[in-house]
Amino acid sequence: MKPLAFAARSLRREFRHAELATLAAALVLAVAALAAVATLASRVEQAIVASAAELLGGDLAISASRPLPADFVNTAQADGLATSQQVEFNSMLFAGARSRLSEVRANDARFPLRGSLVVQGADGGTQLAHAPPRGRVYVDPEVLQALQIRLGDQLQLGDGEFAVAATIVQSPDSGDLLRFAPRAVMNIDDALASGLLGPGSRARHRLLVAGAPDAVTRFASWARAHLPDGAELTTVADAQQNLRQAFERGQAFLRMAALLAALLSGIAVALGAQRFARRKVEEVALLRCLGARRGEILAALLLELGLLALPACLLGLALGIGLQQAVFGLAGSLLPGPAPSLPWAPPLAAFAVGVAVLFGFALPPLLRLRDVEPVRVFRQEVTPRVRRFDALYLLPLAVGAGLILAGAGSLRLAGTLAAGFAGIALVTAALGILLLWLARAGSARLGGALRFGLANLARRRVLTLLQAGALALGLTALALLGVIGPSLLSHWRAELPADTPNWFALNIQPAQRSDFEHALAGLGAQNLNLLPMAVGKLVAINGQAPHARDSAGRRAAGRPDGEVRLSWSQALPEANTVLAGHWFGPAPGRPELSVDRSWRDRFDLKLGDTLTLRIGEHELSATVTSFRGVDWESFRANFFLMLDPASGASLPHSYIGSFHIAPGSAADLAALSREFPNLSLVDISQILDRVRDIIAQVSGAVTWVLGFSLLAGLLVLLAALAATADERRFEAALLRALGAARRQVSVAVLAEFAALGLIAGMIAIAGAAALGSVLASEVLRMHGYVPPFAPLVGIVLGAALVIAVAGWAGSLRIARSSPMGVLRRA
């Protein structure tokens, strides 16, 4: 026996039969979905990373209080990376008798490496810029208002005079949400020459790096090992708290969708292979009888499968790439910047996963064919045994677990999903057995065909449980994709409602507070929340000098120089939740402190620890009485440290707050800042818009990706129905021969499928709701998400109805066919 020739002949002959075509279709769809999902996800990820890089101005930034050693630039450039240097410092700007504190950025000619600096000149036209020519500066419009000057006028900065050449429209920022003063951009050579960067200037030197992702990763690990004290490395992933969170959530969504597509494809392949193996039993018995060895037969079977898989996977690959190209053509405009190029790794990985899925899920039933005894040829009346569980079925479980782990990216998501699906399988088995028992018991009281259908369902225990399980899983996926996914997305979008604060106000003196509130209300501002703010330094923890656990946490936990901003409030501020301990009571006997969890982690704090802070001339020791989770995406003023109000009131402080005001109120706000000259007003709508953009991009892409997974889910449903089609066809013909009316056959099948659909549907509703809630709270960290039960019940019951009607429609043809087939079936 020549296995390859035999396999090729078998394939040619058998491809006309349904199950091999079904298997091939499952593979085509699986690989197409996987390739499309993975490629699209990767391209969207690239685009999101690119947009985060735009905000950072490069792919990576290192900032330090002294200029970085030349090694850093040399190492980066040696690896083909582009570099740009920037210095940031605060300085007063003067024009005549007026002055204004400004955050000055001194750029070189290469800045920015990513994103763009856009300025508006005196002619009103906007243009891309790098560093201004020497002797000139670009400023935020607020500076012109504060100094009462126009474009072209001179201002004084340090020792030099500079002409204001343009106003800043958009600039890649260091990623800080808050600016405490308006910006001015100057040429780095002017800054170096002006004496502004002398000792004690508190300037921050920044090195921006950009280039090929591999080179950036290499440089990042080199740089981490060589980082000087007090220096800080920022990658696009941690470019900004709120952007990063949006980015991570987007990734989680995309991964979930791709993972479901892969798992569903596996189930479809398993069902198709089972049917294929059932059909092969006679042939294998005959071949064994004619003297073929087990090994030869197995080789022929695997080769046949391989010959089927190769073109199917290739076709799927082509289809997947074509599909995502089409989607990208349509949706690519949502993404910022130039379209990312087509990555080849994800489609190739999809091809490999397709082959793994095929063999992982199809092997167990095929390997079982080895056990077929040649004697079967002589005992054809012996029907194939209903298979019990055996160790071979650990293979698809292992492949499934591997897929979950590889696809989920994080153990947490993988664990949640794996536990969810395993839970559904267990609950399905338990509930299925219970419902079948009820059906069997209850069927005795029902009449005629209905009774027969339910009894039939109850009698096919193992098969029914398998089908209910597969259907429940498919329906759960459909519900997750069709209802839970979109509702999670809209819940996410709703976290940034229309009245999300788009301006920050800083430096409001206590005496100005009520006037300011009154004036703002007059302008129609909404959602104003003012909090007191004191600036101090962390001096000691439990009497010891503070020591951070690692430098990576420093960014999240405030400035490395130890400067901290703290606030106080009687009520727990919005967007804050107490994770441990308790919020302040009315009048604590001694100072109490509530600490954000990133600070807790950074300094290994425990409840009851004492933190000593120096604020101006005051020194204050406070006991940690609670830890808080803070939603940094809320666009409100939030603090790592909050003091009890009684202790805070006596500290020197100003007020800080955020508010929402209709776009186009710049002139009104300019008037307001003339009324309160010491006040800083910061427009954060640009950042807000960017976050909204990203959410829109991600949810748009996720919707497309979900569409592919949905197709895979439908395929599972079809495969599950097809799995018993032969048996049903024969049963229907036999029943017809025994005199069953067409209506009896139809009602029996309808009752059976409706009950099956209902069992699977109920399990799916519970499963999808539970999984959705867990995903929301544990993985995506959304608060207050409640799965929408009405649409969930609607879509699942609708799908169950479709299953019943599809099964019934399929049986109509059978019921019409001649029962003569029963006599002819050998």
Added chain:
Amino acid sequence: MSGPAGALTILDGVDVALPRGESLAITGESGSGKTTLLGLLAGLDRPTSGSITLAAHCLDDLDEEARARLRRHLVGFVFQNFHLLPALDAQENVMLPLELEGRADAGERAAAALSRVGLAARARHYPHQLSGGEQQRVALARAFVHAPKILFADEPTGNLDQRTGGGVGDLLFDLNREHGTTLVLVTHDPALAARCAHQLVLQLGRVIERSTT
């Protein structure tokens, strides 16, 4: 019927009449049209021309639905390959015809029928747990359980060894006698055919020999 090579005549000029309660054996070479004739007589299919009357019901103008109704009440079947439903146990298989009639006592009657064929102890066994002879006895119990007027058997012993086949044949004729059932059977087995009152031999769709014992 029409086939790839044009019109194909499977049965031609076959004229059979069988009085109530009597038995007929149809024999002949493979491909002679035995099974087709059986199917036509049982109302599983319709002839392109000619007339069939089953227990005083003319089948000619009945559609498949009406013929199914007749089969339910009048006809029992035994097949060469037994055709038990693999997912149902022995008793459940026997219950089938009774359930189709909507009989409330299907369980008890099926149990009694299984006792009659000597398989009371195997009622809860599935087909794959039974030998070929046992499966055919279950099929016999199913064929007789609703007391049909006519029984059609297609090679009932064709898949069994001589001894088991003989036992099943005995049981078939015993049950036939007990119920006063009319029996039509297709067989290659001359011994089984000889036990029928009437014999019909087919060749290429035509009757070449008739005999009555």
